[in-house]
Amino acid sequence: MRALTWHGTHDVRVDTVDDPEIINPRDAILKITSTAICGSDLHLYDGVIPGVLPGDVLGHEFMGEVVETGSDSTLKKGQRVVVPFTISCGGCFHCQIKQFSACENSNPVEKQDMSATLYGHPMAALFGYSHLTGGYSGGQAEYVRVPFSDVGPIVIPDHLEDEKVLFLSDILPTGWMGAENAEIQPDDTVAVWGCGPVGLFAIQSAIVMGASKVIAIDHYTHRLELAKQLGAEIIDFHKTDVREALMEMSGGIGCDAVIDAVGMEAHGFAIDNMIDIAKQKVGIGADRASALKQAILAVRPGGRVSIPGVYGGMTDKFPLGALMEKGLQVRSGQTHVQRYTKDLLEKIEDGTLDTTFLISHRLPLEDAARGYKCFREEQDNWTKVILKPGMERGPAA
Amino acid sequence: MNEQRNLGLAGTVTGVALAIGGAAFAGFLAKRHKGGSDDAPLFTRKRPGTENPIVGRTVTIRKPRAELYAFWRDFQNLPDFMENLESIRADGDAHIWTIKAPAGQTVELRTEIVQEVKDQTIAWRSVKNSDIATNGEVTFADAPGDRGTRVSLVMFYDPPAGKLGRAIATLFQREPKAQARHDLKRFKMLMETGEIATSAHTRDATRKAKQQETER
Numbered sequence: 001m002r003a004l005t006w007h008g009t010h011d012v013r014v015d016t017v018d019d020p021e022i023i024n025p026r027d028a029i030l031k032i033t034s035t036a037i038c039g040s041d042l043h044l045y046d047g048v049i050p051g052v053l054p055g056d057v058l059g060h061e062f063m064g065e066v067v068e069t070g071s072d073s074t075l076k077k078g079q080r081v082v083v084p085f086t087i088s089c090g091g092c093f094h095c096q097i098k099q100f101s102a103c104e105n106s107n108p109v110e111k112q113d114m115s116a117t118l119y120g121h122p123m124a125a126l127f128g129y130s131h132l133t134g135g136y137s138g139g140q141a142e143y144v145r146v147p148f149s150d151v152g153p154i155v156i157p158d159h160l161e162d163e164k165v166l167f168l169s170d171i172l173p174t175g176w177m178g179a180e181n182a183e184i185q186p187d188d189t190v191a192v193w194g195c196g197p198v199g200l201f202a203i204q205s206a207i208v209m210g211a212s213k214v215i216a217i218d219h220y221t222h223r224l225e226l227a228k229q230l231g232a233e234i235i236d237f238h239k240t241d242v243r244e245a246l247m248e249m250s251g252g253i254g255c256d257a258v259i260d261a262v263g264m265e266a267h268g269f270a271i272d273n274m275i276d277i278a279k280q281k282v283g284i285g286a287d288r289a290s291a292l293k294q295a296i297l298a299v300r301p302g303g304r305v306s307i308p309g310v311y312g313g314m315t316d317k318f319p320l321g322a323l324m325e326k327g328l329q330v331r332s333g334q335t336h337v338q339r340y341t342k343d344l345l346e347k348i349e350d351g352t353l354d355t356t357f358l359i360s361h362r363l364p365l366e367d368a369a370r371g372y373k374c375f376r377e378e379q380d381n382w383t384k385v386i387l388k389p390g391m392e393r394g395p396a397a
Numbered sequence: 398m399n400e401q402r403n404l405g406l407a408g409t410v411t412g413v414a415l416a417i418g419g420a421a422f423a424g425f426l427a428k429r430h431k432g433g434s435d436d437a438p439l440f441t442r443k444r445p446g447t448e449n450p451i452v453g454r455t456v457t458i459r460k461p462r463a464e465l466y467a468f469w470r471d472f473q474n475l476p477d478f479m480e481n482l483e484s485i486r487a488d489g490d491a492h493i494w495t496i497k498a499p500a501g502q503t504v505e506l507r508t509e510i511v512q513e514v515k516d517q518t519i520a521w522r523s524v525k526n527s528d529i530a531t532n533g534e535v536t537f538a539d540a541p542g543d544r545g546t547r548v549s550l551v552m553f554y555d556p557p558a559g560k561l562g563r564a565i566a567t568l569f570q571r572e573p574k575a576q577a578r579h580d581l582k583r584f585k586m587l588m589e590t591g592e593i594a595t596s597a598h599t600r601d602a603t604r605k606a607k608q609q610e611t612e613r
Contacts, residue, residue, distance in 0.1 A: 108593075
């Protein structure tokens with residue numbers, strides 16, 4: 001089959017690789033109908049995530065048709081499903097208390113040591129996101145093997161087209177959980193750093209949850225425009241003193257809740273030595289956390305800090321004093337996708353949430369490398385790229 | 398009394414260890430209760446000056462104690478999650494273990510059960526004059542609330558002298574701490590999910606398939 005494979009920093013290619021096979025009883029094989037490039041895939045593309053090997057198939061936002069099932073899969077051939085990017089077994093302690101992204105059994109035993117060394121505990125497995133999280137082949141491909149297919153995938157009714165539901169795999173629940181972790185109350189002023197897909201969905205979610213004011217912070221004009229269309233007030237941080245503006249916009253109180261939807265490659269900071277250090281055996285580099293640091297200073301005393309943005313290592317000069325002295329609550333984590341898929345599918349069906357506004361480009365899988373390049377270099381206009389294995393290749397390739 | 402309280406404090410944690418070398422099992426059992434020099438649960442204490450420091454691990458498995466005990470007690474199941482074991486078959490009261498050795502060879506050893514308390518503990522050791530001296534003990538204890546069972550494992554191998562012995566020692570000593578922890582985690586996966594997670598893309602690329610490949 002054809003699949004998007006990683007070969008090095010800024011080097012991804014569509015190669016021919018082996019077709020996936022059923023290995024364990026609970027597996028299923030999907031024929032991919034739609035898959036997306038995630039903002040966090042750019043961290044792999046930029047080489048700042050350790051443990052990616054040449055030839056690894058990327059992609060953790062995907063959906064498709066069930067074409068093969070293991071003996072213990074509950075899926076049926078022909079069903080259309082969206083697959084959560086977090087792989088969860090359903091049977092361990094963490095899955096039972098719905099902390100699905102802390103699953104103890106999905107990351108293969110021999111792959112657990114690296115993240116256990118870094119973080120004190122092994123991570124759960126994710127699709128297509130380095131061997132730190134299992135080394136599972138991702139979904140930017142024609143086919144994918146889905147382990148524990150009786151737990152993660154959600155069956156999609158025929159009348160909902162791919163583009164309406166694809167983002168249930170990651171960015172919609174991630175934005176939703178980002179807002180939920182901010183514990184939004186009706187009179188709240190909420191600030192969101194980053195108007196990428198997760199930030200935009202966090203903004204939309206915060207509004208649905210009843211925030212009185214949502215303020216979006218970015219420097220890309222088109223992305224800020226999208227935030228405005230969702231109902232947010234906007235701040236361009238290239239033109240504006242962000243903390244000054246936030247204090248005024250919140251009546252001199254400060255934001256009740258802040259959401260960092262930027263993560264480890266924040267703009268506006270000098271490139272640090274993350275790449276070099278991450279390649280070292282220990283795998284610890286310094287994350288660029290400028291958005292988070294600003295958010296911690298902008299939130300009111302006793303306020304809430306939610307971090308859906310991805311971080312991988314350590315950070316320097318963290319405002320720990322502000323965190324303690326202001327009595328802040330911090331919540332973060334990879335998304336417990338399986339916790340949200342059913343409710344969010346209902347909100348898509350009844351029109352409460354729209355996800356299609358985000359999509360800027362649709363490309364055949366064969367053009368995936370170009371998709372990565374443009375998504376990275378033209379972030380303002382390339383807000384979200386969908387790849388379709390079945391799509392005809394255009395002349396632009 | 399003091400010793401009992403220590404055991405109580407350690408709770409049901411008895412630890413997991415795979416230490417390679419010459420510690421005799423009885424000696425080990427005696428030493429275990431004397432403990433080391435710090436506050437860690439018994440098997441995980443630092444033991445300055447010992448040649449084969451005992452390294453411990455316990456896993457919590459979300460299944461009833463009796464179910465886990467029964468699966469383990471059926472020794473034929475052990476190769477399902479212990480990577481270097483090819484098979485275990487009963488021979489009267491004893492068991493014949495077939496252990497993978499480098500270059501496609503195997504080594505057999507004969508074990509007998511030395512202690513057994515239903516739903517709590519199983520201890521075994523190799524009979525005299527085995528190619529490899531081995532002993533092991535697994536214990537099962539209730540975890541708090543509905544969290545299942547705490548399972549602790551200790552195993553020793555004392556490989557024989559000579560070329561084959563050195564090869565086996567290499568096999569088991571590659572990463573003894575990791576090996577024990579990995580075996581126990583595979584047991585947890587098998588019990589909680591019915592399968593052992595693999596990120597292989599094709600059946601030929603699983604760890605098991607690759608091992609069989611190198612044996613040929």
